[in-house]
Amino acid sequence: MPSAREITISKSKTPILAIAILAVIFGFGLFTVGYDQGHLFSIVLGQEAFDELWIHELTHDMRHAAGFPCH
Amino acid sequence: MKTVLFLILVLVSGCFAGMIHGLANLAIVEPYLDEAIGIENQNLFASGEEVDSPQFWVEYNNYRYWQKGGQILAGAILGTSFGALFGIVFVFSKNVLPGSSNARKAIFLSGIMWFTIYFIPFLKYPANPPTVGDPETVVLRGILYLAFIAISGFGVVGFYQLYKRLQKNKKFVAYLGYAVFMSTVFIIMPQNPDEITAPMDLVNGFRIMSVFAVSIFWIALGIIFGAFWQKFQPDKPVKAEIH
Numbered sequence: 001m002p003s004a005r006e007i008t009i010s011k012s013k014t015p016i017l018a019i020a021i022l023a024v025i026f027g028f029g030l031f032t033v034g035y036d037q038g039h040l041f042s043i044v045l046g047q048e049a050f051d052e053l054w055i056h057e058l059t060h061d062m063r064h065a066a067g068f069p070c071h
Numbered sequence: 072m073k074t075v076l077f078l079i080l081v082l083v084s085g086c087f088a089g090m091i092h093g094l095a096n097l098a099i100v101e102p103y104l105d106e107a108i109g110i111e112n113q114n115l116f117a118s119g120e121e122v123d124s125p126q127f128w129v130e131y132n133n134y135r136y137w138q139k140g141g142q143i144l145a146g147a148i149l150g151t152s153f154g155a156l157f158g159i160v161f162v163f164s165k166n167v168l169p170g171s172s173n174a175r176k177a178i179f180l181s182g183i184m185w186f187t188i189y190f191i192p193f194l195k196y197p198a199n200p201p202t203v204g205d206p207e208t209v210v211l212r213g214i215l216y217l218a219f220i221a222i223s224g225f226g227v228v229g230f231y232q233l234y235k236r237l238q239k240n241k242k243f244v245a246y247l248g249y250a251v252f253m254s255t256v257f258i259i260m261p262q263n264p265d266e267i268t269a270p271m272d273l274v275n276g277f278r279i280m281s282v283f284a285v286s287i288f289w290i291a292l293g294i295i296f297g298a299f300w301q302k303f304q305p306d307k308p309v310k311a312e313i314h
């Protein structure tokens with residue numbers, strides 16, 4: 001009769017890909033809320049994004065409240 | 072390490088904590104923002120840049136609705152962002168953080184990060200409400216603030232490396248070194264170039280509530296992240312049966 005044996009495989013290695021993804025998310029989120037003055041939407045909308053400042057206005061109150069310079 | 076579980080746990084924790092931050096802002100910071108923007112409006116009327124008309128107030132109410140509504144979404148984005156940074160730091164430091172459980176370690180780390188990358192930079196470059204700040208200097212102020220956060224954050228990492236190499240009875244040198252380093256940076260870095268013309272009662276009230284709300288974020292992040300890590304244990308060794 002075959003016997004089953006349980007083994008423990010320890011994989012404590014730091015997931016480098018996950019760290020890289022998190023670093024990108026950190027940078028993108030920080031820029032979006034703390035620093036965007038139309039830059040992100042300008043990739044698609046051009047100059048109009050700098051005039052309308054949708055993301056700036058959307059994040060305006062959080063930007064002030066979280067301590068980032070706003071305008 | 073279960074990579075996908077780790078990523079989800081980190082991002083969801085940050086997102087939840089960020090939404091709590093947004094709600095806290097709506098409750099305690101928003102009245103100061105309204106008051107400051109009211110002063111801005113009066114200045115616009117006085118200078119003739121805008122006319123106190125029904126049309127102005129319709130447009131004003133529309134964009135204020137957009138700005139206030141954005142608190143929760145912006146909180147979720149910023150919270151996810153800082154949650155990501157928190158996850159990176161936690162995964163590299165959890166084995167050396169004090170605490171008998173990962174939940175306690177996460178709360179301890181959130182305290183360290185609150186102090187080093189939020190509170191110390193806040194002391195140098197405190198938050199300001201609308202009406203304070205010259206648009207011409209916003210890029211400079213943004214760079215100074217981010218640079219101060221980065222210097223403080225990397226300073227902690229650097230002095231931690233020193234801490235590890237010191238004998239037990241000399242470890243205080245690392246704390247002292249960080250304090251001296253940051254004090255020097257504090258003195259050397261330029262001041263915020265803008266003059267404050269708004270009433271100081273308003274500015275100080277805003278700053279106090281801003282600190283409360285950001286502190287709520289870091290507490291929430293530590294608690295939520297720690298609870299999730301404790302429950303799901305993404306670093307738990309994998310068990311397998313062999314026949």
